[in-house]
Amino acid sequence: MPHTRPMPDQDKITRLNTEIDARRDDLIALTQDLIRIPTLNPPGENYRLICEYLETRLKPRGFECELIRAHETPGDSDKYPRWNIVARRNGTHAGDCVHFNSHTDVVELGQDWTRDPFGGELDGDKIYGRGSCDMKGGLAASIICAEAFIDTFPEFAGAIEISGTADEETGGFGGVAYLAEKGYFNPERVQHVIIPEPLGLDCICLGHRGVWWAEIETKGKIAHGSMPFLGDCAVRHMGAVLSEMETSLYPLLETKRTDMPVIPKGARQSTLNINSFHGGQSEPEAGFTGLPSPIVPDSARMIIDRRFLIEEDINDVQQEITDVLEKVKSERKDFQYDIREIQRVIPTMTAKDAPVVTAVAAAIQATLGKPAEYVVSPGSYDQKHIDRIGHLKNCIAYGPGILELAHQPDEYVEVSAMIDSAKVMGHSLIDLLLE
Numbered sequence: 130m131p132h133t134r135p136m137p138d139q140d141k142i143t144r145l146n147t148e149i150d151a152r153r154d155d156l157i158a159l160t161q162d163l164i165r166i167p168t169l170n171p172p173g174e175n176y177r178l179i180c181e182y183l184e185t186r187l188k189p190r191g192f193e194c195e196l197i198r199a200h201e202t203p204g205d206s207d208k209y210p211r212w213n214i215v216a217r218r219n220g221t222h223a224g225d226c227v228h229f230n231s232h233t234d235v236v237e238l239g240q241d242w243t244r245d246p247f248g249g250e251l252d253g254d255k256i257y258g259r260g261s262c263d264m265k266g267g268l269a270a271s272i273i274c275a276e277a278f279i280d281t282f283p284e285f286a287g288a289i290e291i292s293g294t295a296d297e298e299t300g301g302f303g304g305v306a307y308l309a310e311k312g313y314f315n316p317e318r319v320q321h322v323i324i325p326e327p328l329g330l331d332c333i334c335l336g337h338r339g340v341w342w343a344e345i346e347t348k349g350k351i352a353h354g355s356m357p358f359l360g361d362c363a364v365r366h367m368g369a370v371l372s373e374m375e376t377s378l379y380p381l382l383e384t385k386r387t388d389m390p391v392i393p394k395g396a397r398q399s400t401l402n403i404n405s406f407h408g409g410q411s412e413p414e415a416g417f418t419g420l421p422s423p424i425v426p427d428s429a430r431m432i433i434d435r436r437f438l439i440e441e442d443i444n445d446v447q448q449e450i451t452d453v454l455e456k457v458k459s460e461r462k463d464f465q466y467d468i469r470e471i472q473r474v475i476p477t478m479t480a481k482d483a484p485v486v487t488a489v490a491a492a493i494q495a496t497l498g499k500p501a502e503y504v505v506s507p508g509s510y511d512q513k514h515i516d517r518i519g520h521l522k523n524c525i526a527y528g529p530g531i532l533e534l535a536h537q538p539d540e541y542v543e544v545s546a547m548i549d550s551a552k553v554m555g556h557s558l559i560d561l562l563l564e
């Protein structure tokens with residue numbers, strides 16, 4: 130059972146809410162500025178620029194700012210350096226540190242935009258642009274919340290940190306993972322982490338399912354395509370693997386249900402995506418108009434994306450795939466395969482009675498007048514590094530924006546949602562740093 134928290138005094142909440150409301154224009158301008166710095170990843174553009182922007186913003190407000198380049202992480206180069214910022218504002222006396230972590234990268238644009246993706250256009254309650262929802266709106270809301278809190282209660286305990294980190298969309302290795310390795314998420318330094326990802330205003334995201342990516346290769350023997358009996362077709366072998374997956378594996382995965390409150394509900398079970406499939410000759414280069422040559426393929430490769438549950442063990446997840454391959458091997462002459470792990474992420478879920486969870490839950494109830502909903506993300510995000518590398522368990526995702534808009538054309542964030550989430554975060558700060 131979550132332990133109940135003392136109600137923070139209403140006068141403090143009212144003062145802070147008034148202060149946040151008064152900063153609406155500042156919030157809009159800040160969000161627009163962030164959207165107008167195109168931080169597309171890949172390749173990882175303008176990380177330095179957005180860190181410098183944040184430094185210019187936060188330094189005059191008493192934050193000590195460190196710009197940290199994640200040297201030699203995937204994608205880091207002199208052309209596309211992986212820059213991160215960690216800004217820390219100490220209170221007047223000892224206490225906990227609350228850290229707001231936002232990724233600064235945004236994904237490619239795709240087609241069908243009707244708004245300028247880097248314009249930051251304000252239309253009614255909506256600010257449009259790539260990254261507005263995922264998650265520059267959340268970053269802006271956390272900054273406004275922190276600034277309003279510091280100005281209203283200059284004598285707070287502990288510290289507030291705000292980080293802007295690279296590469297979340299491509300695994301976070303040049304961002305949160307790197308910072309965690311350098312000790313920035315050490316529980317001695319930071320006690321509470323809120324990641325303002327767009328999960329829904331009344332939702333506290335406790336964690337995510339696990340990920341296991343692997344490449345399966347079936348092998349064959351090359352020969353002339355007119356005499357396939359002289360070779361051995363790797364694509365047919367892979368076809369047998371797919372068929373066995375349909376027969377035995379997919380039905381098995383459907384029976385594996387989780388108690389994790391994953392949203393959407395369809396993801397409350399084990400899932401397997403075939404991410405890519407390739408066998409035989411390469412697709413012709415652009416501009417090539419000739420015909421393929423007749424070849425029996427000697428290799429077929431498939432990349433699988435298995436999402437698993439907190440109730441499952443990674444070794445069992447791997448064994449299921451090996452079982453499929455061994456079964457096919459027992460049935461097919463000359464069947465040979467290889468399996469290579471690409472990446473693994475262990476599921477993580479913060480306890481409902483963790484202090485940051487109970488603080489934000491009380492703040493949601495007080496600000497929005499309804500109980501918090503506890504959710505788990507179907508895909509992973511930077512919490513994995515904070516948990517696995519930083520060993521910091523007191524971490525959630527909570528922020529403004531509609532999850533379904535992430536990575537879509539005409540992505541937007543609502544100003545009213547940013548204001549409300551800033552109030553929830555601010556109320557949590559009152560709870561964690563004043564009481």
Ligand SMILES: [Zn+2]
Pocket residue numbers: 232263264297326327
């Ligand atoms: Zn995101």
